[in-house]
Structure formats: structure tokens, C-alpha cells
Amino acid sequence: MSTIAPPTERECLRCGRIETWDEDRTSWVAATVDGETRRGRPHCVHEWDITGNYNPTGVQ
Numbered sequence: 001m002s003t004i005a006p007p008t009e010r011e012c013l014r015c016g017r018i019e020t021w022d023e024d025r026t027s028w029v030a031a032t033v034d035g036e037t038r039r040g041r042p043h044c045v046h047e048w049d050i051t052g053n054y055n056p057t058g059v060q
């Protein structure tokens, strides 16, 4: 058995923006990696490496 947890981090495949899920604000916020905020390109149409429709059952 493995615990299924919703994704808490995502990365844009186009510009490298990294966001983490902020539970308090219930929104994605840009992550800071090695002291650098990974905002990516300002006009990027972000393509995330996770699906936006999280399916807790794991069934596609």
C-alpha cells in the first residue's frame, strides 16, 4: 500500500517555472530554489509537468 497524495509541486516544461502549492492561500505560488525565485518567463503559456485534473484514484 502506498499513500496517494495530491501534487504539491509542479514545473513548467516550457520556461522552467516551478510552483508549490500553498495550502493556506489555496493557490500555486512561485517556488524559491537555491535562493532564486523560479518565476520562468512572464508571458509563457505554462505547460505543467503534472495534470491539472488530479485524480485521487489514479485511474485515468
Ligand SMILES: [Zn+2]
Pocket (backbone or CB within 6 Å): 012, 013, 014, 015, 016, 017, 040, 041, 044, 045, 046, 047
Ligand atoms: Zn512556463
